[in-house]
Amino acid sequence: MGIGSESSPVRAPDETAGQETAALPRWDLRSVYTSFDAPEYSRDKELIEKKAGRLLDLLSEPMPANGEEAADYILSLIHAYEEAGDIGENLEAYASAVFTTDTGSSRALNEVNALETLLLPLGKAIVTFRSKLAAEKEKIFSFLENDPRYKPYVFFLREAIAKAEYQMAPEMEDLANDLARSGGDAWGRLQEAISSSADTLWDRNTGERKTVIALRDLAHNPDRMVRRRAYEAELGVWKSMEIPMAAALNGVKGTAITVDKRRGWKTALEKSLFQSRISGKTFLALIASLENSLPMFRQYLKTKAKILGIDSCAFYDLFAPVGTSGKKWTWDEAKEFIIRHFASFDSGMGIFARHAFEFSWIDAEGRNGKVGGAYCTDFPLTGESRILCNFEGSFDSVTTVAHELGHAWHHELIKDLPRTQSSYPMTLAETASIFAETVVFEAAMKEAPAAERLGLIEGSIKDSCQVIVDILSRFYFERELFQRREKGELSPAELCDIMTEAQKATYGGGLDETLLHPYMWAVKGHYYSPALAFYNYPYAFGQLFSLGLYAKAKEEGPGFADSYRTLLRETGRSSAEQVARLAGFDLEDTAFWDSGMAVIRQRIAEFEDLANPAK
Structure with a gap:
């Protein structure tokens, strides 16, 4: 399908007030093929x-x-x-x-x-x-x-x-x-079909129904009662679909275990590290850094709970807005903002982004039957990319577009290379996307009125919490799932128990342990690829690696843009460690990952200061 983003739930604009669905673009694929009958x-x-x-x-x-x-x-x-x-x-x-x-x-x-x-x-x-x-x-x-x-x-x-x-x-x-x-x-296709169309009755008076995608969108609603109602309705939908979803997950993982063993892999994780082009030492250094960061994120969630006026955050409070709601972005505003700030880093990157917008490379309109989430896919014969997202006017959706355009820019820089030199692993796939997202976030922080800074910085930390804490919970879940699946199929209840325990181990006291999300194993399509197990930790890798690169860009100034292009061109013909060495990084040293985490720590400190101005 392509490379996807990993952040907050993606919203469906046709079911979200405040954004003109008609104004949102659908992509144009005609330069690739005009139709299946072409x-x-x-x-x-x-x-x-x-x-x-x-x-x-x-x-x-x-x-x-x-x-x-x-x-x-x-x-x-x-x-x-x-x-x-x-x-x-x-x-x-x-x-x-x-x-x-x-x-x-x-x-x-x-x-x-x-x-x-x-x-x-x-x-x-x-x-x-x-x-x-x-x-x-x-x-x-x-x-x-x-x-x-x-x-x-x-x-x-x-x-x-x-x-x-x-x-x-x-x-x-x-x-x-x-x-x-x-x-x-x-x-895997069964999970995709169910997760894009499963719905439930939302309003008995009007007969309105909401898909699980739209219900997850309501996790962003400022009204806690609405968030809780949507959360409970979503869990109800997944409960009604748990048998086919569990069958799908058991089928995918059972297939992977059987075939991987025949191929000589000791574990699915061993295969994943090979696919990610990282050493075991790099992986352990990354996981250690993620685990060491958990107290910091738990403290952030406690501060968020105080701002929201509640004893502790529930799972449905993770995406609750904090601070002023900020501006509602139109598509044109998002487009011009992204283009301008991409260009401030690299003029070529800005020109490329404008081309993607103007030539209808982006499908931003949410609609029934369209999958949730976001991804970028590439077409090697035309040298083009296409981006799927669900834009609804929040700053989160602006950064999602920037994220996927980062993937497309990566492809643009290597499209002249043959596939033997341009096929990069998931770990390095997230480099350009999160870097692009960071460029846009930092620009927004500089330009935002003081009243909006709290909401903006909390939004960034919220996304980091997903990419660090929630991703770690998903890694724990999948590791346990593989161990148990070798012995037999797991029931929906067992899958829910494993997921809940994984969330407790990572979110800890940061969330109310009675209000977690036991069905996240059904939500995330990443679990349903037989060929790509552990489709989780590469996001944390990408986040921290990109933050390290962004810090280096600020240190070196405009000249870094050329170095960055060189680095991206090497992602398809080097190991992750070799690519990192081009920037002077040692991935096998936990200190490197901690340096990336320090950027997030600084944002959390600023969040605390903004949340407690009298301190």
């Missing part, structure tokens, strides 16, 4: 079959004995892999974009399913490609050392050979990919 779409479907077949034919040929011919042969494999991969990604991204804005479309769902079938030969070819590289690794390593043509492919080839150690025989991988269409992937 000749270009049919052409690329035929082309991917030919390209995947060509790659398989090449792979069936024996490795030439002659050294120069062997080097040429491997390069031909790489180029064939790149061509087929780009076409396949373009098709998948388009079908997913159409489906996620209209999950009730049977045509879109059929196309998603058809592409999964169509791309099976490419999946087989990729597995065979890695196996061939591993079998000839001594020759490959010789080429890397002696043939200058191989210099751009050093990281890709070494990683591909390492991946080959964790895959089954090609025919078994082919079977696993085929079964995934009606197995783990289908369970």
Whole structure:
């Protein structure tokens, strides 16, 4: 689907007062494909079959004995892999974009399913490609050392050979990919369909119904009674859907456990660290920093409770507004603000953002059948991106747009690189997005009237609380889920218990432990990807890494923009540790993560001062 944001619940404008839905844009996909019936779409479907077949034919040929011919042969494999991969990604991204804005479309769902079938030969070819590289690794390593043509492919080839150690025989991988269409992937689509459409009666007098997306939006309502009512209604919806949702989660995790074991992974976490391109030491340093920060966030939540005039915050108070409500942003105001402040950091970044707005790259209108949340997806054949969000006029929604535009800017900087040098991991995927979000937040803090500063800074801390505290709770939940799922399926009650215990372990005394959210396992689609377990800690990684980069940008001034571009271009051809070293950071040292956390600590201190002006 693309790279998504992780912040407060995303709102559906068509169910939120105060914003003209008609004024909000829908994206224009016609430069990619005009429709599923377009000749270009049919052409690329035929082309991917030919390209995947060509790659398989090449792979069936024996490795030439002659050294120069062997080097040429491997390069031909790489180029064939790149061509087929780009076409396949373009098709998948388009079908997913159409489906996620209209999950009730049977045509879109059929196309998603058809592409999964169509791309099976490419999946087989990729597995065979890695196996061939591993079998000839001594020759490959010789080429890397002696043939200058191989210099751009050093990281890709070494990683591909390492991946080959964790895959089954090609025919078994082919079977696993085929079964995934009606197995783990289908369970994931079930969660997506339910979470985008499940609703409940809200107003008996008018017959108004609200989806769970709209109910979660009401967590931002200034009236605590409304927040609590929405929270209880949301839990009721999830309760009514808990059996299919639990079946989906058990199916996804059961699939992942079975297939990962066959591939040789000891645990899902081991696989996740490999996918994230980070060492175990980096991961432990990050988690230690998150855990050390918990008292700071609990104190923040206690201060928030005092401001709200309550004994302690409930889960439905996490997004309650604090301070003045601030301005209601129009789409045009958000657009110009983002463009102006992107440009203040890097003129090219501002020009790019204006292009994205003016050429309808953003789908901001909330509507029934459109998924919640936000994401950015890329189309390699056109070199373009598209952004899905649900804009409703708050500053949170402004920063969400900035976040996703950060992802798009990242893609813009690497779109000229082949896919063997531009495929970056989740950990580094959040770098550009959170950096862009920070640029916009810091600008807003400088320009806001004194009366609005409390609300703005609390909004930033609130989002950090989600990315640090809630993300850690989700990591704890998923770790426990994998351990238990190995022994058998879990009931909805067990899943709720695990989630509640994870929230208690992280939020601690910061929240009322009788008013948590036991169904967060059903809310978050990140749990429902068989291929990407632990789709959580990379957000915390991205937040703290980006804060470190932003601090460095302030220290170095305008010249940092060029260094930042260089760093982003390396994200697809280096480990996370290597990329960080370009900025002078040591990811395996807890002190680095603590330095990023210090930026949040400073914001919390300012929040405390603003909340207690007489202190």
